Amino acid sequence: MTEVMTEVTSVDHIIIAVRDLKEAEKNYTAILGREPSWKGVHPGVGTGNVLYRLANTYVELYAPVAEGTNADALRAHLDARGEGLFGIVLGVDDAAAASAAFNARGLASGAPVDGKGRDEITGAIREWRTIALPKNQTRGLFMLGIQHLSPADALPPAPLVKGVSEAEAVTACDHVVVMTPDAEACKALFGDKLGIRLALDHTKPEWGVRQLFFRTGGLTIEVVQPLDKAKAPKAEHFWGLAWKAENVTAVRDRLAAAGRDVSEVKPGRKKGTAVATIRPPTNGIPTILVGPL
Numbered sequence: 001m002t003e004v005m006t007e008v009t010s011v012d013h014i015i016i017a018v019r020d021l022k023e024a025e026k027n028y029t030a031i032l033g034r035e036p037s038w039k040g041v042h043p044g045v046g047t048g049n050v051l052y053r054l055a056n057t058y059v060e061l062y063a064p065v066a067e068g069t070n071a072d073a074l075r076a077h078l079d080a081r082g083e084g085l086f087g088i089v090l091g092v093d094d095a096a097a098a099s100a101a102f103n104a105r106g107l108a109s110g111a112p113v114d115g116k117g118r119d120e121i122t123g124a125i126r127e128w129r130t131i132a133l134p135k136n137q138t139r140g141l142f143m144l145g146i147q148h149l150s151p152a153d154a155l156p157p158a159p160l161v162k163g164v165s166e167a168e169a170v171t172a173c174d175h176v177v178v179m180t181p182d183a184e185a186c187k188a189l190f191g192d193k194l195g196i197r198l199a200l201d202h203t204k205p206e207w208g209v210r211q212l213f214f215r216t217g218g219l220t221i222e223v224v225q226p227l228d229k230a231k232a233p234k235a236e237h238f239w240g241l242a243w244k245a246e247n248v249t250a251v252r253d254r255l256a257a258a259g260r261d262v263s264e265v266k267p268g269r270k271k272g273t274a275v276a277t278i279r280p281p282t283n284g285i286p287t288i289l290v291g292p293l
Helices: 021-032 069-081 095-104 183-193 248-257
Strands: 008-017 038-042 047-053 058-064 084-092 113-118 125-133 143-148 172-179 197-204 209-216 219-226 237-244 273-278 287-292
Touching: 008 069, 008 143, 008 172, 008 209, 008 219, 021 047, 021 058, 038 113, 047 069, 058 069, 084 095, 084 237, 095 125, 095 143, 183 197, 183 209, 183 219, 248 273, 248 287
Parallel strands: 008 058, 084 143, 172 219, 237 287
Antiparallel strands: 008 084, 038 047, 047 058, 113 125, 125 143, 172 237, 197 209, 209 219, 273 287
């Protein structure tokens, strides 16, 4: 019988590295049609964040806001790579058990470490337990494991912007894209070591790519390897985002009416879907809307 590996239960959150937290907040409030769920700082390390909880994950805008070790590292990252997708954090139910399982499968991971944060909006406190996944074990990708110790409602759903209807807002993240020069190595990392279900592995010569789709918690990690080696990246990196909308046309029209540069809606590559491209400013992230046709 094939072993079922279920340590990873979700993509708990997606981290976007930004230089100016207030400007990024304005940008993503406009894109999502939702106000932040949380605004916090990381005392002693110099970073701050703004969070938007969606139906299947939450988005973390992450920026240096003071002096500190994490702020210094983040500034160096921004200077080297610019704004964009920084990493993903994988949800687990039991950090100690997940760490033990990852280590047993050859993915060296750290012992769980407890942390907490305070919301500047309400004063609420959230507590969590994280697992470090060193970059030399994850092909250079920034990933952590996290077990939340506080109730789920400690981070409330991101409320609608005044005047925006549910149909006009982003509801969830459909997928996050990883670019790779080596799909087989990513298959081993995400599938064999992290235990995330591989839903589809196909090669599309007409598109010039091999794609792997790993699914957990209602969100897809899409790994893309260009077939032309000259077009392949030198190393793995997080690249793009697809936001889920129940009515792509309604979200697209809201953005266009607000003066955002957004494409017309067209049928997606997946049968029965509609897509539209959200052009910059997106804080360095290629971005689309996707939903039912």
